[in-house]
Amino acid sequence: MTSDVQLYLAAALILAGSLFSLLAAVGVVRLPDLLTRMHAASKAGVVGAGLVLLAIAVVSADSAIVLRAILGILFLALTTPVSAHLLARAALKAKEIRALSQNTAKPEQ
Amino acid sequence: MTGAAALLWACWIGLGFLIAALLLTVFRLVRGPTLPDRVLALDLVTTLALAVVVLVAILTGFYLYLDIAIALGLVGFLSTTALARYVLKRADARRQEQ
Numbered sequence: 001m002t003s004d005v006q007l008y009l010a011a012a013l014i015l016a017g018s019l020f021s022l023l024a025a026v027g028v029v030r031l032p033d034l035l036t037r038m039h040a041a042s043k044a045g046v047v048g049a050g051l052v053l054l055a056i057a058v059v060s061a062d063s064a065i066v067l068r069a070i071l072g073i074l075f076l077a078l079t080t081p082v083s084a085h086l087l088a089r090a091a092l093k094a095k096e097i098r099a100l101s102q103n104t105a106k107p108e109q
Numbered sequence: 110m111t112g113a114a115a116l117l118w119a120c121w122i123g124l125g126f127l128i129a130a131l132l133l134t135v136f137r138l139v140r141g142p143t144l145p146d147r148v149l150a151l152d153l154v155t156t157l158a159l160a161v162v163v164l165v166a167i168l169t170g171f172y173l174y175l176d177i178a179i180a181l182g183l184v185g186f187l188s189t190t191a192l193a194r195y196v197l198k199r200a201d202a203r204r205q206e207q
Contacts, residue, residue, distance in 0.1 A: 007112030011119035018123035025130035083189040090193040091145035094200030
């Protein structure tokens with residue numbers, strides 16, 4: 001069975017994770033540029049969902065659930081940077097965003 | 110307050126935060142000036158829906174929902190990759206038209 005400490009820890013993890021998710025959404029709405037919005041969504045979003053997944057790993061007494069939750073965290077942490085990089089690269093090549101400085105970044109190559 | 114009650118309250122408050130986050134992200138999805146903005150908002154909607162599904166799993170005690178969450182993460186990654194390719198292809202097609 002789950003002890004009281006586990007339940008309190010899971011509650012704290014859930015609150016922190018959902019707060020991080022809310023911060024990611026606020027960043028996506030409030031920030032001015034595609035790249036800055038991507039910075040908010042792909043970092044704070046992963047931490048938010050990861051903390052909630054960690055909470056279910058803490059609260060469940062089953063080892064299979066713990067394994068699945070940790071697998072989900074690993075999968076999320078591996079795939080989100082890749083998809084964010086792909087999207088930023090596609091947007092830069094499609095000239096949907098301006099390069100930050102003409103001298104340092106050339107979108108043509 | 111016992112641990113179980115604290116977990117219940119945390120789940121409901123977390124669901125409220127996540128619903129607020131989903132509404133904000135949908136605002137960006139509708140508003141988004143360019144196509145990559147909308148793709149980014151869709152990606153965040155998938156991640157937030159994953160967190161909602163996990164919270165529902167904790168609330169109801171049906172831990173099978175965790176499999177749905179993992180599958181949702183997989184589909185979200187694939188869809189973002191495909192939409193990024195679509196952004197590239199659309200730009201290429203426009204360049205050839207000109």
